[in-house]
Amino acid sequence: MTISVTMTVNGQSVTRDVEPRTLLVQFLRENLGMTGTHVGCDTSQCGACVVHVNGTSVKSCTILAAQAQGAKVTTVEGLAQDGKLHPMQEAFRENHALQCGFCTPGMIMSAIDLVQRNPNPSEETVRHELEGNLCRCTGYHNIVKAVMAGAQAMRG
Template sequence: MKVPVTVTVNGQVYQREVEPRLLLVHFIREVLGLTGTHVGCDTSQCGACVVLMDGKAVKSCTVFAVQADGAQITTIEGLARNGQLHPLQEGFWEMHGLQCGFCTPGMILAAYDLLQRNPNPTDEEIRHALEGNYCRCTGYHNIVRAVRYAAEKLRVQA
């Protein structure tokens, strides 16, 4: 049994028939072929699969595709606009906030959610906001600097 869903991903409308149990992350990766969103744990701890759903960070391994029916999704592929990197992407690059890159898309989108709520976070607030995203490579040191870089840049732009 398949059910129809309509999901807008990075501004593009997709209509597909899916199994009700299909996870949003598999919908994004395998049905739409957008492989920037990663699966690290499939039990909602690691945060590699974070996307924005109607502007808020969700772990897409814990959302069914059918729950995203009618929603606006932003994945890492949709963050840069007109070839211009988002300040968070820029920050991760400038500050060496990534090594293997696997956690990076989820980390960036979780940080995006934080900066929407709190445009001027302290280091402690950044660390707290990212506790649902594991990184095994960086020790988080440069991730904190990357988010701070983006926060400053976004404040200047605003």
């Protein structure tokens, strides 16, 4: 049995027939072939799969594709506009906030949501808010720096 799911991903309307148990992250990776969103665990701890659903960060391994029916989904692939990187992407590169790059898409998506809710976060706030995103490479030092710098850039 399959169901038809329609949503807008990075500004494009997409419709696919999928198994009802299909997770949003599987829908993105397997049905749409958008592999920028990663899977690093199976208990919703690591945050590698974070995307935005209707503007809010969501662990895409935690909801069914069917639950995103009609939603506007943004993934890391949709951040850069007209060839220009999002300020948070720039901040991650400038501050060496990534090493292997695997956690990076989820980390950037969480960071953007964090700053949208809290435009001028303290270091303590950034560390607390990133609790749901695991990185094994950087020790978070440069990620925290990047999020602070990204926040400043987003404030303009």
